[in-house]
Amino acid sequence: MNRLVTFATAALTALSMGAPVLAQDNAALGVWQPDKDSDYTVSNCGAKGDRFCLTVTELRGGMRKPENLKYLGKNLINEAKASGKNTWKGKIDFFGITGDATVTLKNADTLHLKACAYVVVCKEITLHRKS
Numbered sequence: 001m002n003r004l005v006t007f008a009t010a011a012l013t014a015l016s017m018g019a020p021v022l023a024q025d026n027a028a029l030g031v032w033q034p035d036k037d038s039d040y041t042v043s044n045c046g047a048k049g050d051r052f053c054l055t056v057t058e059l060r061g062g063m064r065k066p067e068n069l070k071y072l073g074k075n076l077i078n079e080a081k082a083s084g085k086n087t088w089k090g091k092i093d094f095f096g097i098t099g100d101a102t103v104t105l106k107n108a109d110t111l112h113l114k115a116c117a118y119v120v121v122c123k124e125i126t127l128h129r130k131s
Helices: 002-026
Strands: 030-035 038-045 051-059 075-084 087-094 097-107 110-117 121-129
Touching (some): 038 075, 051 087, 075 097
Antiparallel strands (some): 038 051, 087 097, 110 121
């Protein structure tokens, strides 16, 4: 009986410690825009739902070109891992180039993406929550 109480206490403690991480991850969920011509959706993904995915969900105007349409509905960032408070790191796949990506939730309405390919070529984009 003593082992059961110890196990239950440890399990509850572990679950309560994990709750802020899940809440943090959910803060970035939603639709984001780098400009008026495209929308990206942040969602939880992965087998446990604890990873970060960024999906192209809408292309308009100048972004609605044949070379961009193949990304519509695709994850640009797939299963990035939490790497700190409001920060995720993973791989980005865009125009056939795979690079390292870091995504940071700056505040409730600002998401910052930094992607680097070949270690030296980097691009930074700020996305704003779609209202």
